[in-house]
Amino acid sequence: MYRYDEFDHQLVAERVAQFRHQVKRRLDGQLTEDQFKPLRLMNGLYLQLHAYMLRVNVPYGVLSAHQLRKLAHIARRYDRDYGHFTTRQNIQYNWISLEDTADILAELAEVEMNAMQSSGNCVRNITADPLAGRARDEIEDPRPWCELIRQYSILNPEFSYLPRKFKIAVTGAPKDRAAVAVHDIGLRMHHDAHGKPGFEVIVGGGQGRTPVIGKTIRDWIEPEEILAYIEAILRVYNLYGRRDNLYKARIKILVNALGLDAFRELVETEYEAMRGQALAVPAAEQERIAAYFQPPAWESGSDLDAELDTLRAADQDFARWFDSNVSAHKAPGYAIVTLSLKATGQEPGDLSADRMDAVADLADRYSLGELRVTHRQNLVFTDVKQSQLQALHRELQALQLATPNIGLLTDMIACPGLDYCALANARSIPVAQDISRHFAAADKLLEIGELSINISGCMNACGHHHVANIGILGVNKKGKEFFQITLGGAADESAALGDRLGPGLPQNELPGAIETLVDKYLELRTSESESFLETYRRVGMTPFKTAVYGDDAARRVA
Amino acid sequence: MALIKNHELTPDTYTRIAGDAELPDQGGVLVDLQRWQDDWQSLGRRGSPVGVWLTSDQHPEIIADDLDQIDLVALEFPSFRDGRAYSYARLLRDRYGFSGELRAVGDVLPDQLLYMHRVGFDAFELAGQDPLSDYQTALEEFDVFYQPAADARATALRLRHARG
Numbered sequence: 001m002y003r004y005d006e007f008d009h010q011l012v013a014e015r016v017a018q019f020r021h022q023v024k025r026r027l028d029g030q031l032t033e034d035q036f037k038p039l040r041l042m043n044g045l046y047l048q049l050h051a052y053m054l055r056v057n058v059p060y061g062v063l064s065a066h067q068l069r070k071l072a073h074i075a076r077r078y079d080r081d082y083g084h085f086t087t088r089q090n091i092q093y094n095w096i097s098l099e100d101t102a103d104i105l106a107e108l109a110e111v112e113m114n115a116m117q118s119s120g121n122c123v124r125n126i127t128a129d130p131l132a133g134r135a136r137d138e139i140e141d142p143r144p145w146c147e148l149i150r151q152y153s154i155l156n157p158e159f160s161y162l163p164r165k166f167k168i169a170v171t172g173a174p175k176d177r178a179a180v181a182v183h184d185i186g187l188r189m190h191h192d193a194h195g196k197p198g199f200e201v202i203v204g205g206g207q208g209r210t211p212v213i214g215k216t217i218r219d220w221i222e223p224e225e226i227l228a229y230i231e232a233i234l235r236v237y238n239l240y241g242r243r244d245n246l247y248k249a250r251i252k253i254l255v256n257a258l259g260l261d262a263f264r265e266l267v268e269t270e271y272e273a274m275r276g277q278a279l280a281v282p283a284a285e286q287e288r289i290a291a292y293f294q295p296p297a298w299e300s301g302s303d304l305d306a307e308l309d310t311l312r313a314a315d316q317d318f319a320r321w322f323d324s325n326v327s328a329h330k331a332p333g334y335a336i337v338t339l340s341l342k343a344t345g346q347e348p349g350d351l352s353a354d355r356m357d358a359v360a361d362l363a364d365r366y367s368l369g370e371l372r373v374t375h376r377q378n379l380v381f382t383d384v385k386q387s388q389l390q391a392l393h394r395e396l397q398a399l400q401l402a403t404p405n406i407g408l409l410t411d412m413i414a415c416p417g418l419d420y421c422a423l424a425n426a427r428s429i430p431v432a433q434d435i436s437r438h439f440a441a442a443d444k445l446l447e448i449g450e451l452s453i454n455i456s457g458c459m460n461a462c463g464h465h466h467v468a469n470i471g472i473l474g475v476n477k478k479g480k481e482f483f484q485i486t487l488g489g490a491a492d493e494s495a496a497l498g499d500r501l502g503p504g505l506p507q508n509e510l511p512g513a514i515e516t517l518v519d520k521y522l523e524l525r526t527s528e529s530e531s532f533l534e535t536y537r538r539v540g541m542t543p544f545k546t547a548v549y550g551d552d553a554a555r556r557v558a
Numbered sequence: 559m560a561l562i563k564n565h566e567l568t569p570d571t572y573t574r575i576a577g578d579a580e581l582p583d584q585g586g587v588l589v590d591l592q593r594w595q596d597d598w599q600s601l602g603r604r605g606s607p608v609g610v611w612l613t614s615d616q617h618p619e620i621i622a623d624d625l626d627q628i629d630l631v632a633l634e635f636p637s638f639r640d641g642r643a644y645s646y647a648r649l650l651r652d653r654y655g656f657s658g659e660l661r662a663v664g665d666v667l668p669d670q671l672l673y674m675h676r677v678g679f680d681a682f683e684l685a686g687q688d689p690l691s692d693y694q695t696a697l698e699e700f701d702v703f704y705q706p707a708a709d710a711r712a713t714a715l716r717l718r719h720a721r722g
Binding site for chain 2: 001005007008010011014015016018021022031035038039084121133151152154155157158159160161162163235238273278279282284285288
């Protein structure tokens with residue numbers, strides 16, 4: 001992984017000192033709350049319903065065991081013994097005091113972490129495929145480019161007061177595990193005919209009140225020009241993005257208002273004026289950063305297919321876990337293991353300080369000290385020897401981190417909702433917990449197969465409900481919480497927005513409604529290999545609507 | 559309100575002209591875009607410096623062809639949150655080659671000064687009890703810069719590879 005050199009260390013130290021001074025000026029009354037707000041946001045500090053929340057960047061989801069121990073320490077010393085992993089591969093602490101913040105940032109700097117620009121109207125944490133550099137299907141490792149873009153975006157003098165927040169995601173694999181189509185900029189790496197990498201640039205995707213699937217603005221950009229192209233997009237956005245209405249300020253609104261072709265023309269004009277100049281990435285810098293991401297010294301070996309088959313036959317728990325939580329590694333003899341932060345009844349993405357320490361120890365022992373945070377709010381061990389899978393499984397079971405549900409129904413994304421968030425209309429976490437308990441049986445989950453459920457507590461859609469196979473949106477009608485269901489969304493390479501099923505349901509009817517939808521799918525699917533999404537795309541909304549609301553209601557709401 | 563120019567407190571030698579108000583007999587004047595477009599010839603004949611004040615919805619491209627006759631461009635921040643003028647400044651310096659005074663006016667606060675300086679501003683209208691001290695503190699807060707901008711500061715990238 002990337003390591004800070006003296007320049008990176010100094011910049012972060014200067015940033016901490018600056019923020020310490022800003023907090024002091026705020027407490028002295030030299031800064032108004034209005035003036036202070038963007039400054040604290042750009043240091044990750046967000047005011048929630050009950051307290052300050054601090055959001056710490058995990059750059060493109062890459063974390064070391066050493067860093068995780070520091071995160072555990074911060075949870076213990078400054079918060080309430082836990083942290084929450086987010087859909088942008090970050091970690092949030094929910095009970096922070098303003099006076100402690102600079103000290104926390106100083107502690108993070110010791111382990112080469114920071115909270116810069118994790119909030120505010122600026123370029124946020126760069127996210128990536130959590131399996132980057134390891135997945136067997138990968139074309140090109142996106143991490144060196146993420147690091148380049150990270151540095152380019154940090155304290156960028158021109159783009160720190162954008163119309164609204166700006167999110168960039170990068171993937172180097174055909175299977176999109178980074179949801180690049182629902183980001184302000186999504187980058188997808190490809191190879192040309194000679195095997196040289198380049199970027200496809202997708203722009204104007206996003207969720208929120210106006211969900212949009214991003215559009216490809218350019219099929220190919222040379223990697224050394226990627227910063228110039230990003231700058232061209234950012235400049236056009238900074239100049240022409242709306243600033244009069246918070247809800248119409250994201251780049252997707254600008255792209256839609258101008259039309260993709262007119263937007264592209266503005267960007268290309270900017271780009272042509274800049275290409276090959278100061279932002280062109282010198283080969284030496286590409287090499288310097290790429291060197292940090294060289295594969296570790298994997299032991300040479302071969303896949304243990306036969307041995308693993310024997311283990312699976314003998315141990316049903318292991319078999320279930322292997323089938324859902326273990327994925328193919330590019331090095332023979334190794335595997336990628338996802339730790340589920342979605343145990344039955346758990347708050348999705350939460351991890352206690354003690355378990356953070358335990359996970360850090362396991363990462364050292366089983367995964368060369370490295371792990372990842374996924375945008376679906378789980379953790380990943382990147383380099384597990386196949387021969388150690390069974391031992392690791394037992395240790396993870398003891399920590400309740402081996403729930404065999406990755407990619408399955410109970411691997412839900414949920415926003416913090418009304419339990420924490422000042423914007424929310426409804427609770428999300430209890431809804432997730434209800435569904436999780438209702439579908440606790442592992443066999444049923446495996447039978448249902450691949451299925452995503454995402455829950456947002458309001459239309460800002462932090463829980464990604466638009467792009468879930470089954471999306472749940474909390475709304476408040478006359479003081480009561482209701483939940484609207486959408487079907488058919490997807491966040492992967494077939495990205496799509498869900499369609500609304502019908503009128504909202506009260507919380508206590510949700511688990512039953514989801515069971516109805518799932519049973520209908522099981523009845524309709526042509527084979528076990530046809531996923532919920534595929535069935536939905538084949539048969540459409542009507543049978544599902546009828547199943548939940550009955551014939552009459554389905555006609556009425558159609 | 560104090561004017562800091564080229565890192566020093568400086569008397570403002572420009573008179574701000576509201577709309578089509580009468581011009582003083584001599585001395586620099588700072589006019590709005592409409593006045594410049596109406597009177598650019600007579601303003602030029604005065605033989606004194608001319609500045610043009612642009613609001614945040616006036617793209618400096620409008621005056622890009624006039625810049626050899628303009629000594630000062632003032633870019634207004636109606637609120638410190640409105641970041642358009644950062645890009646305007648970059649374009650004026652890097653694209654249109656403007657080398658005159660580029661002044662930040664409006665809601666100009668210490669916490670944004672370094673960014674403003676980096677994108678090409680060299681003059682700042684600042685409020686506060688000790689604006690020069692605020693300015694110096696703000697500009698000294700960082701010694702490391704990741705991205706090239708319109709200033710002469712060396713980027714981390716350049717320094718990394720220069721040391722060999």
